Amino acid sequence: MGLEVVVPPGDLIRLGGAFRKDVSGYDLKRLIVGSEGTLALITAAWLRLMPAPEAAHPVVAFFASTESGCAGLEAVLGNGVTAAALDYLDAGALDHASGSYPGDVPNEARFMLLAEADGSTAEAARVRNELLEVLAEEAITVETPEPKALWRWRDGVSIAVAAALGGKVSEDIEVPVDRLADVIRETVEIGRRHGLEALSWGHAGGGNVHATFLVSRDDGGNLAVAEEAASDLFKLALALGGSISGEHGLGSAKRRHAGWPPRIEALHAEVKTAFDPKGLLNPGKKL
Amino acid sequence: MGLEVVVPPGDLIRLGGAFRKDVSGYDLKRLIVGSEGTLALITAAWLRLMPAPEAAHPVVAFFASTESGCAGLEAVLGNGVTAAALDYLDAGALDHASGSYPGDVPNEARFMLLAEADGSTAEAARVRNELLEVLAEEAITVETPEPKALWRWRDGVSIAVAAALGGKVSEDIEVPVDRLADVIRETVEIGRRHGLEALSWGHAGGGNVHATFLVSRDDGGNLAVAEEAASDLFKLALALGGSISGEHGLGSAKRRHAGWPPRIEALHAEVKTAFDPKGLLNPGKKL
Numbered sequence: 211m212g213l214e215v216v217v218p219p220g221d222l223i224r225l226g227g228a229f230r231k232d233v234s235g236y237d238l239k240r241l242i243v244g245s246e247g248t249l250a251l252i253t254a255a256w257l258r259l260m261p262a263p264e265a266a267h268p269v270v271a272f273f274a275s276t277e278s279g280c281a282g283l284e285a286v287l288g289n290g291v292t293a294a295a296l297d298y299l300d301a302g303a304l305d306h307a308s309g310s311y312p313g314d315v316p317n318e319a320r321f322m323l324l325a326e327a328d329g330s331t332a333e334a335a336r337v338r339n340e341l342l343e344v345l346a347e348e349a350i351t352v353e354t355p356e357p358k359a360l361w362r363w364r365d366g367v368s369i370a371v372a373a374a375l376g377g378k379v380s381e382d383i384e385v386p387v388d389r390l391a392d393v394i395r396e397t398v399e400i401g402r403r404h405g406l407e408a409l410s411w412g413h414a415g416g417g418n419v420h421a422t423f424l425v426s427r428d429d430g431g432n433l434a435v436a437e438e439a440a441s442d443l444f445k446l447a448l449a450l451g452g453s454i455s456g457e458h459g460l461g462s463a464k465r466r467h468a469g470w471p472p473r474i475e476a477l478h479a480e481v482k483t484a485f486d487p488k489g490l491l492n493p494g495k496k497l
Numbered sequence: 498m499g500l501e502v503v504v505p506p507g508d509l510i511r512l513g514g515a516f517r518k519d520v521s522g523y524d525l526k527r528l529i530v531g532s533e534g535t536l537a538l539i540t541a542a543w544l545r546l547m548p549a550p551e552a553a554h555p556v557v558a559f560f561a562s563t564e565s566g567c568a569g570l571e572a573v574l575g576n577g578v579t580a581a582a583l584d585y586l587d588a589g590a591l592d593h594a595s596g597s598y599p600g601d602v603p604n605e606a607r608f609m610l611l612a613e614a615d616g617s618t619a620e621a622a623r624v625r626n627e628l629l630e631v632l633a634e635e636a637i638t639v640e641t642p643e644p645k646a647l648w649r650w651r652d653g654v655s656i657a658v659a660a661a662l663g664g665k666v667s668e669d670i671e672v673p674v675d676r677l678a679d680v681i682r683e684t685v686e687i688g689r690r691h692g693l694e695a696l697s698w699g700h701a702g703g704g705n706v707h708a709t710f711l712v713s714r715d716d717g718g719n720l721a722v723a724e725e726a727a728s729d730l731f732k733l734a735l736a737l738g739g740s741i742s743g744e745h746g747l748g749s750a751k752r753r754h755a756g757w758p759p760r761i762e763a764l765h766a767e768v769k770t771a772f773d774p775k776g777l778l779n780p781g782k783k784l
Contacts, residue, residue: 221760224738228673230703231743233531234755235784236768240527244520261577290548333620386515416517451511456518468521473508480771481523484764497522 212256213239217249218486228256241481246459247492249485263328266294267338268360271349272319276300279321280391282348283414286325287387291340293415295326299367300394302409303422307370312359316350323349323414324364326357367411368420375407376427379436380420383447384456387417396446397421404439406432418456441467462494499543500526504536505773515543528768533746534779536772550615553581554625555647558636559606563587566608567678569635570701573612574674578627580702582613586654587681589696590709594657599646603637610636610701611651613644654698655707662694663714666723667707670734671743674704683733684708691726693719705743728754749781 212226225239226232242250273279279298286293299307301320308315315322323345327337338354345352372378385393394410397419401408407424423439425432444454444467454460454467470478478497482489499513512526513519529537560566566585573580586594588607595602602609610632614624625641632639659665672680681697684706688695694711710726712719731741731754741747741754757765765784769776 217760217764221758223758223761225761227738227740228675228704229671229739229743231671231705232740233744233746234740234742234751235747235757235761236532236536236765237524237527237530238761238764238768240524243524245523249523261579292548330620330623332623333617336617336619384516384518388515417515418518451514452516453514453519453521455521456516457520459520460522464521470522471508471510473504474510474512474522474525477504477525477771478523481525481768484767484771 211258213242213252214254215242215250215252218488218490222253226256230258244459246461246496248482248496249491251491263294263330263334265331265334266326266328266357267334268295268355268357269325269327269338269341269345269352270313270355270360271323271325271345271352272316273321273323273349274318276321276391276394278348279323280394280414282323282345283390284387285344285347286341287415289340289344291337291344293325293337293341294328295324295413296415297324297364297412298322298414299324299411300398300409302398302407303367303371303411306374306409307363307367310363310366310370312363313353313355319350324360371409371422371424375424377425377433378422379425379433379440380422381440381443381454382412382456382458383419383421383443383452383454385417385419385447385450385452387415389450389452390414390417390419393419393421393446393450397443400439400442400446403442404435406436406439408439413456416456417452444469460496465495465497498545500529500539501541502529502537502539505775505777509540513543517545531746533748533783535769535783536778538778550581550617550621552618552621553613553615553644554621555582555642555644556612556614556625556628556632556639557600557642557647558610558612558632558639559603560608560610560636561605563608563678563681565635566610567681567701569610569632570677571674572631572634573628574702576627576631578624578631580612580624580628581615582611582700583702584611584651584699585609585677585701586611586698587685587696589685589694590654590658590698593661593696594650594654597650597653597657599650600640600642606637611647658696658709658711662711664712664720665709666712666720666727667709668727668730668741669699669743669745670706670708670730670739670741672704672706672734672737672739674702676737676739677701677704677706680706680708680733680737684730687726687729687733690729691722693723693726695726700743703743704739731756747783752782752784
């Protein structure tokens, strides 16, 4: 809701505060949030706290194909079911992670959706039942696993995938949800063109894809090839009207892939100069 | 979620799009939202739609004082009751508007809270019961009026207040919720110092106050005095760590009251110059 920041060379300013709405000036607060330390140093923040949900029930569905899984996802969104989480694993991610799944993964499963219903006890139960009903149409099986074991397993997916060959290059792109199936297929195809195993998982409900290329630790050249594959992936995200970064920013590694047209490049440079004319803050990052 | 805009002299750019998260660059989209047409012309927008609630139940509580009303409001927020609306009327606003209220206003009522519970049928009923329980502690009476009649009446509050003397100067400040009672009292006090009847109503849950000074149409000098009273009100909002505009922007009328320190003034000017170096867009507004 508000930030207290220091702007170079040393101006302490407050933007927003302990109140909900502020339309008195340009939204400089939002400009600083996500700026990766390149515009200002944040010295204090006012946060809005939300009550923790009384109950949370995960619902897991397995599908025979990416297409039927994405149809299931769109049915959840299209029916206005307000899930608190809507994650997915593609066939490749499932292959590497299903061994430790706290339950049975059907042999023919090529796509997995993990949804969660939360809220008051009654509301969480109601949304869980809606998820079960909507997902049953396309799924092979739908189940309600024990939350702790499920999310502990989900947290380990990245590690299980990395363990396959010893290393991975994982990117974090964002695309319109109705292009999710295309991106999941194309990720595997981009890997194939570069001679790499590729797979993905992510936060399907928002169109977020953790596209991943597996590399061996014994083969140094592997990593350079995976970086080329990632470059193709970023081009795909931009071509589909998406973003090359949904969660983790640009840093110095992804900056050259931003693909901004000249005017957006210029606006970024001018914003940076307004806040930090001498380039003192986190140089080489974000822009 | 996304904007297509034209930036002077004629660059068409897209910021964000049909996806949830984007942290690839500075949040230029948020900078344009609320910029009152001074940075860019919006030619298309991607919106996120939320399912309409199945049910909505208003809950109205009357209190014997501003203090007990604000205590009731803080009890709703402090108990984590997720009301969809939390509006208030102070004693002066009630005086002018209670005549047409679709129900009985207790004689001793000096403060009114209008809350709304919404969501699925069961969830809306659950939240309504929580509101009734929490508000009953401090209120004289708590009731669940018919929604349409209640909100039609609420929409008419501004007109009822204006009708008292024929005119009003109404401002829209935002303060931390725990200072709401102070602001309600101070609004009346500022009016008194200027020889004007003053009152307020607003969106209490977010700390939004429609502070209002009544003026007569027959007395031209009245209006200038009310503008001076409004100026005192803006100083009060800033002194309390709030904002001089929660909803309606600055335009040309409120700009001189912004009270920004020099560095914030400079940042606004530099942002404006980056987007619109020749000052073509909505000149004289916002900054």
